[in-house]
Amino acid sequence: MQEYLDFFTNNTMLVVVWFGLVIAIIAMTIISKLSKVLIVSAQEAVMLINKQDGVVIDVRGAEEFRKGHIASAINVPAAQLKANNLNLIQKYQNKPILLVCETGVTTNGIGRLLTKGDFTQVHALRGGMVDWRTQNLPVTKR
Secondary structure, eight states: OHHHHHHHHHTHHHHHHHHHHHHHHHHHHHHHHHOSSEEEOHHHHHHHHHHSOOEEEEOSOHHHHHHOBOTTOEEOOHHHHHTTOGGGSGGGTTSEEEEEOSSSSHHHHHHHHHHHTTOSEEEEETTHHHHHHHTTOOOBOO
């Protein structure tokens, strides 16, 4: 026990950082479990699109969208949605929505925004377009 106390006193900053990381991981886990936005894999996304008539909303910028996107995706940049300009996608409010960005990070915040705007079935693609391309799934430039 004395060794632990010596370690804590000699490495206070390291111990504080470690506890901070543990608390952050626990908080992020709790937030993700309570979130109404479902994170889906690429395979689940394909099933959502094909079997449930899901609508793909690509929140990347127009230039990134033109370089390659999921077929039938609708480009609505994140900045427009963050400005509460939800009327661009309002007609899809009761359909399954799949949010896509480049890495899968931006879609969580946008998803929370949509659920607050009464969108009922919001999903985010885990890993974004990076993961989609890695799995050799189809990308179009049209």
